[in-house]
Amino acid sequence: MNDLINEPDATRLIFGLRDTGYNVRTAAADIIDNSVAAKADKINVEIVLHQDGRKLVYFGDNGEGMDAAGVHRAMRYGAPVRDNPESLGKFGLGLKTASSSVCRKFTLVSRASVDQPLAKLAWDLDHVAQLDRWEMLREPVTPDEDEMFEELCGETGTLVVWEKCDRILSKEYEAGGAREQAAIKRLADTLSKHLSLVYHRFLEKTDQRERDIDIFVNTSPVVPWNPFYPQRSDQVLTEAKQKLIIELPDGTEEIANIKAWILPHRSDMTKDEARDYARISNRAQGFYVFREGRLIQDGGWMDVFGSPEPHTSLLRIEFDFGHRLDDAFRIDVKKSRILFHRDLEDGLKELLQPIYREAGNRYRRTSRAHANTARQVDHSSANNNIAGTPNAAKPLVSSVDVSSQSAIVSNNMGQRIRIKSPIENNVSPQTVHVEAVETINSGELWQPALRSSSEDGHVPSVLLNKHHDFYQKIYHRAAANGFAVEGMDLLLWAFAVAEQNNTNDELEPVFEDIRTEISNNLKKLLRSMPDPEPNELTDDANS
Numbered sequence: 055m056n057d058l059i060n061e062p063d064a065t066r067l068i069f070g071l072r073d074t075g076y077n078v079r080t081a082a083a084d085i086i087d088n089s090v091a092a093k094a095d096k097i098n099v100e101i102v103l104h105q106d107g108r109k110l111v112y113f114g115d116n117g118e119g120m121d122a123a124g125v126h127r128a129m130r131y132g133a134p135v136r137d138n139p140e141s142l143g144k145f146g147l148g149l150k151t152a153s154s155s156v157c158r159k160f161t162l163v164s165r166a167s168v169d170q171p172l173a174k175l176a177w178d179l180d181h182v183a184q185l186d187r188w189e190m191l192r193e194p195v196t197p198d199e200d201e202m203f204e205e206l207c208g209e210t211g212t213l214v215v216w217e218k219c220d221r222i223l224s225k226e227y228e229a230g231g232a233r234e235q236a237a238i239k240r241l242a243d244t245l246s247k248h249l250s251l252v253y254h255r256f257l258e259k260t261d262q263r264e265r266d267i268d269i270f271v272n273t274s275p276v277v278p279w280n281p282f283y284p285q286r287s288d289q290v291l292t293e294a295k296q297k298l299i300i301e302l303p304d305g306t307e308e309i310a311n312i313k314a315w316i317l318p319h320r321s322d323m324t325k326d327e328a329r330d331y332a333r334i335s336n337r338a339q340g341f342y343v344f345r346e347g348r349l350i351q352d353g354g355w356m357d358v359f360g361s362p363e364p365h366t367s368l369l370r371i372e373f374d375f376g377h378r379l380d381d382a383f384r385i386d387v388k389k390s391r392i393l394f395h396r397d398l399e400d401g402l403k404e405l406l407q408p409i410y411r412e413a414g415n416r417y418r419r420t421s422r423a424h425a426n427t428a429r430q431v432d433h434s435s436a437n438n439n440i441a442g443t444p445n446a447a448k449p450l451v452s453s454v455d456v457s458s459q460s461a462i463v464s465n466n467m468g469q470r471i472r473i474k475s476p477i478e479n480n481v482s483p484q485t486v487h488v489e490a491v492e493t494i495n496s497g498e499l500w501q502p503a504l505r506s507s508s509e510d511g512h513v514p515s516v517l518l519n520k521h522h523d524f525y526q527k528i529y530h531r532a533a534a535n536g537f538a539v540e541g542m543d544l545l546l547w548a549f550a551v552a553e554q555n556n557t558n559d560e561l562e563p564v565f566e567d568i569r570t571e572i573s574n575n576l577k578k579l580l581r582s583m584p585d586p587e588p589n590e591l592t593d594d595a596n597s
Contacts, residue, residue, distance in 0.1 A: 065183045076155035079248040084152035085113045085214050092117030098206040099271045103238045107229025111216040114206020119166040122173035129175045158218035163199055168209045246271040252349045254278040264347040281342055282315040282370055283331050290314050290409050302382055311374040314409045319420035336362040344374045358402045364584035369413035431533045433488045436543030440487040448514045448551045461504050467558045476503040483507040487515050488543045494519040499573040502550035516550035523580040530586050
């Protein structure tokens, strides 16, 4: 006996491999990978709930199929390397680890030609535990399996059956009851949605990059969903920058492809369009990674940028690579994650930084334009309050010069002090003291002004910058609370008037620097606060 051969404990390992990180969606996709590798063009998934609560899942394809020896090889943990290196299968573990993550018994039934009998083998985890050895089951094909093979595969192909499905649902229900039936229906819908993304290049008949396949879940066709919504989105990476040369450890080079898509803002789409085609959310931004045309990662910035933020939710990166880069990207067993080398992370950050910034700017511009239209912040209370308080300390305006945007005032610094200030005539009496405007381009939150509802009688006023983060993020959220808006208005009016009442030619630059510094600090403090979503701009959301 060779004491250097140290076989793993059958029971512990086969049950331990159930916890490799799959869920039902990723496990099902791993089974479908095998069907795609077998050149199937029609793949059926049937999820069946019996009245006694037994749950079975059938995967049938019309691919090349296998003879008895092929079935035996396929059911081996660590199956032999496929002849085609581009195959979606990689480690020879997917069928087994994916299946056992969901069920305790899984069966493989296949044939490569009509003149062959159906070949069948099964792994039953309870059987392995009982014997404590790596022994499969060779059972006769049941009438149900024969019928499902004919229905889901046709004359040739492969049928995978999941039985003893103890992990297919996340909760326990009354066996076969209405709630369990509803849970199975939700599972089928969720799976269909997942497959529509993972295989959208194969499912979309107009996409010439991959061959066409059809997938059905409980007889309903899976409709492809392209996460980049190319009909409405802008691809913003120039052609010269869409190819990345990746150096492998042996010194050879391979090419990965990259595109960057900025989707339309939610406010520029109909509700149906946003729900069915764009599906914009924080989680959906970031890298969409494809290996041999099959999506293996959807969303997330993979350490290239920080955590997802609302202002970059419109940006999605399409990243493609082939099987020769598997080792370079350290693809995992589930084919659901890759890792970028630090040098590649740095290169991608440099490449994408301008686009990342532009996506954020587009989001903010559109959000703010929509917010300014959807919610008009009411400044009338502050205007009425200021008009009714004539004894507030303020400069006395002697004359104004509209052409030079300056005025002669008497203030705490003396008589006939010339100050520079926006001078505005014929202003609405309702907004003469406080008004939010879109004409401030300096980045300041507020500016002092002298304004009149006619050609004379100018009074100290304050203009608020609608584009400043404080106005967008604080004022808009407070819009339904009149006291909060009035309080901020009065505070900024008091700052503006105090500046006008205590300035001269020498001090004007000092006050301007103070305004600029306060405004810049407010932007920095509010950087991590997202712009309000449309539902936050309703009275119900703020009441």
